[in-house]
Amino acid sequence: MKFRWCVIGAGGIADRRTIPALLKDEGSQLVAVMDRVEKVAKAVGEKYGVKYFTDEKQMLEQTECDAVYIGTPVFCHTDQALTALSFGKNVFIEKPVAMNGKDSEALVEAFKKADKQITVGYMMKYHNLHVKAKNIVKEGGIGKVNSVRAQFTCWYPPIKGAWRQDPALGGGGAIMDLGVHCIELIEDVLGDEIAEVKSYYSTHTFDYPVEDGAVIIFKTKSGTLGHIDVNFNIPDAASESKFELYGDEGYIICKGTLGQEEKGELSYLHSPQGDYSAMQERTTSEPIFEKGANNDLYLKQLKLFREQVESGKRDYFYADRAVQVQKVVDKIYSER
Numbered sequence: 001m002k003f004r005w006c007v008i009g010a011g012g013i014a015d016r017r018t019i020p021a022l023l024k025d026e027g028s029q030l031v032a033v034m035d036r037v038e039k040v041a042k043a044v045g046e047k048y049g050v051k052y053f054t055d056e057k058q059m060l061e062q063t064e065c066d067a068v069y070i071g072t073p074v075f076c077h078t079d080q081a082l083t084a085l086s087f088g089k090n091v092f093i094e095k096p097v098a099m100n101g102k103d104s105e106a107l108v109e110a111f112k113k114a115d116k117q118i119t120v121g122y123m124m125k126y127h128n129l130h131v132k133a134k135n136i137v138k139e140g141g142i143g144k145v146n147s148v149r150a151q152f153t154c155w156y157p158p159i160k161g162a163w164r165q166d167p168a169l170g171g172g173g174a175i176m177d178l179g180v181h182c183i184e185l186i187e188d189v190l191g192d193e194i195a196e197v198k199s200y201y202s203t204h205t206f207d208y209p210v211e212d213g214a215v216i217i218f219k220t221k222s223g224t225l226g227h228i229d230v231n232f233n234i235p236d237a238a239s240e241s242k243f244e245l246y247g248d249e250g251y252i253i254c255k256g257t258l259g260q261e262e263k264g265e266l267s268y269l270h271s272p273q274g275d276y277s278a279m280q281e282r283t284t285s286e287p288i289f290e291k292g293a294n295n296d297l298y299l300k301q302l303k304l305f306r307e308q309v310e311s312g313k314r315d316y317f318y319a320d321r322a323v324q325v326q327k328v329v330d331k332i333y334s335e336r
């Protein structure tokens with residue numbers, strides 16, 4: 001029998017990315033969708049030929065499933081994940097886990113206690129170029145990593161009723177929405193944790209009550225320094241979407257890789273320099289280039305989750321990291 005999924009929050013990312021991805025997974029099957037907005041629930045249910053609901057409890061009472069995908073606004077995450085857990089379900093929840101570190105931790109602990117799997121939708125770490133960067137770092141290919149930079153943006157002008165523009169519904173702005181991806185990815189690629197963090201953030205272009213831009217600076221446990229720029233106020237065409245790692249033996253520069261698709265390119269330079277040269281000559285080796293493989297990042301993450309649940313082996317490594325990401329975000333916002 002195929003692995004059966006129910007979806008909570010059927011519009012938005014569920015309809016755009018998640019459901020199409022899980023339909024590509026030969027081991028998965030969509031059995032029902034739920035959305036608070038009836039016309040959305042109906043449209044998505046009919047589009048994929050499954051039952052639709054406007055109440056998650058009703059859906060779970062009336063539908064047998066192996067896992068629940070939650071793609072609702074952040075303020076809904078905790079209650080809906082606990083509801084799914086009360087029905088004995090494994091949960092794949094969208095990022096960020098919950099409104100803050102405390103709620104995120106309590107949620108993951110509840111799943112551990114009940115021996116059910118929970119995983120969080122940070123799909124960028126499965127990008128082939130980020131996996132490549134991680135392997136290069138692990139093998140010492142750029143030496144000791146000294147400096148990291150990430151830029152992730154999207155153009156997000158005021159929209160009436162948008163939950164991301166209301167701190168009570170989204171938990172914050174560009175940091176909560178985009179910064180969390182960068183923090184998670186950096187920790188994954190470095191195999192390290194952000195230990196110290198400071199930030200400037202402001203609402204500079206738009207007039208909503210969440211930040212439309214932020215600069216985050218950090219130091220990891222092992223001493224790597226870095227900064228993250230996240231913006232809702234830079235036009236898409238003007239954003240470089242760069243992820244850069246510089247070590248004492250070279251660099252890895254990813255361009256256009258931070259996003260929903262496995263696109264962009266990576267350049268890798270290994271150029272150890274040895275002793276200081278009074279002549280200031282530069283050692284030059286040619287960089288190596290590689291392109292994004294254009295696979296479906298959402299399919300990768302959902303398939304891994306399905307296989308993990310089917311294996312019966314619990315693994316909370318990424319859920320714990322997603323909690324740690326929210327604790328970093330808490331530190332940033334505590335300086336508000």
Ligand SMILES: NC(=O)c1ccc[n+]([C@@H]2O[C@H](COP(=O)([O-])OP(=O)(O)OC[C@H]3O[C@@H](n4cnc5c(N)ncnc54)[C@H](O)[C@@H]3O)[C@@H](O)[C@H]2O)c1
Binds near residue numbers: 071163
């Ligand atoms: N990993 C990614 O690439 C990615 C991309 C976009 C969004 N997200 C995350 O997915 C989540 C949803 O974001 P989105 O952009 O799809 O938002 P959205 O507003 O576009 O869609 C959310 C859907 O949930 C429905 N909804 C709202 N309240 C609900 C409730 N109480 N119960 C059931 N349904 C409800 C809405 O009607 C809508 O259809 C957020 O956590 C966001 O951060 C992740």
